[in-house]
Amino acid sequence: MKTHDVSFANRAKFLSAKIFCYYCSDIGCCKYGDYWRQMRKICMTTPPPLRAYRPIWRTTFGSIWQDKASVLVTTIKALASAGDLINLTENLASHTSSMVCRAAFGRVSKDNYEAHIDNLAKTETAIGESDQEDLIDVLLRVKESGDLHFPITNSIIKAVIIDVFSGGIETSTTTVEWAMSELIRNPRVMVKAQSEIRKAFIAKRTIEETDIQELKYLKSVIKETLRLHPPIPMLIPGECRRETEIDGYIIPIKTRVIINAWAIGRDLEYWDDPECFRPERFENSSIDFNGTHFEYIPFGAGRRICSGISFGLANVELPLALLLYHFDWKLPNGLKPCDLDVTETMGVTAPRKNHLHLYDASLDASAET
Numbered sequence: 239m240k241t242h243d244v245s246f247a248n249r250a251k252f253l254s255a256k257i258f259c260y261y262c263s264d265i266g267c268c269k270y271g272d273y274w275r276q277m278r279k280i281c282m283t284t285p286p287p288l289r290a291y292r293p294i295w296r297t298t299f300g301s302i303w304q305d306k307a308s309v310l311v312t313t314i315k316a317l318a319s320a321g322d323l324i325n326l327t328e329n330l331a332s333h334t335s336s337m338v339c340r341a342a343f344g345r346v347s348k349d350n351y352e353a354h355i356d357n358l359a360k361t362e363t364a365i366g367e368s369d370q371e372d373l374i375d376v377l378l379r380v381k382e383s384g385d386l387h388f389p390i391t392n393s394i395i396k397a398v399i400i401d402v403f404s405g406g407i408e409t410s411t412t413t414v415e416w417a418m419s420e421l422i423r424n425p426r427v428m429v430k431a432q433s434e435i436r437k438a439f440i441a442k443r444t445i446e447e448t449d450i451q452e453l454k455y456l457k458s459v460i461k462e463t464l465r466l467h468p469p470i471p472m473l474i475p476g477e478c479r480r481e482t483e484i485d486g487y488i489i490p491i492k493t494r495v496i497i498n499a500w501a502i503g504r505d506l507e508y509w510d511d512p513e514c515f516r517p518e519r520f521e522n523s524s525i526d527f528n529g530t531h532f533e534y535i536p537f538g539a540g541r542r543i544c545s546g547i548s549f550g551l552a553n554v555e556l557p558l559a560l561l562l563y564h565f566d567w568k569l570p571n572g573l574k575p576c577d578l579d580v581t582e583t584m585g586v587t588a589p590r591k592n593h594l595h596l597y598d599a600s601l602d603a604s605a606e607t
């Protein structure tokens with residue numbers, strides 16, 4: 239991934255990607271080259287006011303972020319006060335999808351795709367000027383600006399939206415779901431994480447992004463979760479672009495390459511007691527998921543590293559912090575932490591096989607006092 243990254247920067251071709259991603263015209267599945275470079279630049283690297291991911295950024299760190307998070311808390315509080323068992327998996331999936339929909343479609347429902355085109359014709363603001371624009375608006379404006387080596391079509395816009403949906407929803411939901419599972423299985427870590435958050439958030443009316451950045455232990459909990467449960471355990475399969483020699487082996491062109499990030503994160507050669515959930519291993523450690531530490535690659539590495547890391551993390555940090563701040567989670571039916579089923583599903587992503595059901599014990603505690 240370090241020395242030969244460019245040789246393996248193509249994606250393996252799948253019929254499903256051809257169908258779902260408009261002949262692989264999205265960023266995640268397209269061939270490495272100038273088209274990929276243009277699309278990644280439009281989404282990420284142009285100055286912030288112009289970049290297409292800007293509405294994602296604004297949604298994540300703006301007031302919508304707070305509103306959606308408070309809906310999550312209110313919904314769960316209502317279920318908890320009725321004494322219901324809470325299906326955390328479903329609630330988290332619904333929260334993350336509504337964040338992603340807001341960033342992609344704005345207030346207009348997806349059925350009104352044509353309304354975005356009408357809006358574009360009516361308004362005269364330049365790209366990035368309006369604070370109301372969503373991802374589709376920005377992409378349509380980039381398309382209209384015309385100054386591109388590979389002109390953007392409506393199909394390309396749809397393919398980029400598919401990337402945001404397929405890359406953005408299940409990954410973050412799965413991460414929070416596994417973090418909650420590991421915290422339930424490790425009560426010591428749960429207590430430590432909750433006390434950090436409760437100390438930091440006490441007397442705060444709203445939680446800002448900067449408040450989350452202060453939560454050092456929570457960040458280690460998330461890193462440890464991504465080590466043991468990388469949401470895309472085999473990354474996105476790559477394809478060899480030119481014959482390459484590695485350690486005396488000749489890798490022929492078009493060889494499909496699958497990298498097992500799940501196994502790398504549990505490799506005894508690099509990790510002490512790898513099966514143990516111990517966030518402290520990341521304290522005073524420079525190991526990060528930015529693609530430069532090859533023993534830890536939950537977002538991949540090299541040229542094709544995930545382009546949505548900030549959005550993905552924000553969609554993990556805030557809901558997890560709020561779940562730990564507002565509720566005291568317990569397993570139902572007197573189950574012990576070690577009884578929690580942690581079977582994974584097989585697939586592109588690896589969520590829990592069974593939904594995570596917990597109940598809020600804070601009401602029991604207040605009833606006793």
Ligand code: HEM
Pocket residue numbers: 265266267278294401402405406407409410413468469470473474475536537538539540541542543544545546547549550551554
């Ligand atoms: C916790 C959240 C997330 C995780 C763990 C994650 C993980 C990954 C991984 C493992 C890859 C493949 C990297 C490789 O093959 O080397 C990837 C690629 C990608 N991700 Fe994410 N992702 C997350 C969130 C997001 C979000 C929120 C978006 C969109 C806004 C996104 C968009 C993409 C795209 C477009 C690619 C393809 C990049 C390329 O081929 O150039 N991801 N992600």
